[in-house]
Amino acid sequence: MSIEYHPIGVVHSPFKDAEGTPIQPSRAQNVEGTVEVFAEYIDGLKDLEGFSHIILLGHLHQSKGYRLQVVPFLDTEHRGVFATRAPLRPNPIGLSIVKLCSIEKNRLQIEGIDFLDGTPILDIKPYVSEFDARAEARFGWLDLVRKQTQVADDRFKSSS
């Protein structure tokens, strides 16, 4: 089974290649960019500017091929790709929640973008915390990495 999509727009961002690009929007809070929505889809943007944050689904166009296990940026061990946010996925769809600053015609000014320049946009959704936030979440290997980092930090403190 094959599924075919067509981009509805494209990202303009300061990141020209993967090296140096923040690994998640939460770590790129002040990075400004633009989503240029193609003319035929402009009517779909009505009412979007009332939302402070939007979800961007992008086709990670520079991700060629995939690996089922990867060493994530935050870690030193191999993890299943579906337990990471690494770009080398079977279907390289990136998900970024960014701040929506303004909309002028077909151009969305955004903050906190971590997509590479030229990333085709597949979908834009409003971010709704009722749907999209989970307070009680547990974070697997990432919790472990954080705890280890925490321990290291504490040690450093007590020896100073």
Next chain:
Amino acid sequence: MSIEYHPIGVVHSPFKDAEGTPIQPSRAQNVEGTVEVFAEYIDGLKDLEGFSHIILLGHLHQSKGYRLQVVPFLDTEHRGVFATRAPLRPNPIGLSIVKLCSIEKNRLQIEGIDFLDGTPILDIKPYVSEFDARAEARFGWLDLVRKQTQVADDRFKSSS
């Protein structure tokens, strides 16, 4: 430009058609389902079970064609489709954050599913609140609808 994806799995859920299906996982908290991941992708599931919640990206296969403006379930006015979570999108990709209960081989037991039975799964990502939650969000037309509902509730109370 055309982008081609291939499903990595399929959802088994109690919802056989759109009517009666909850509009978001947060409103389907106790609904159990299964994601069957195709055999060739099993290695990608390593370490996933440490996460309490996962993000599912599904191809909304029963959504035929799209509209740029829709009347959302929660509303009575036409809104731009990108300002809603309605399924009739140019690229019908659904995003659901569900609770991950257990994994047995290639079968993920999940809770809070709002995808229809048979929905092809394009990607599975771990839910990480640092990346995916935004505390200070503002929710456009949805805020308005909620406030109006709030007023209506209060009136009802004071007249009782």
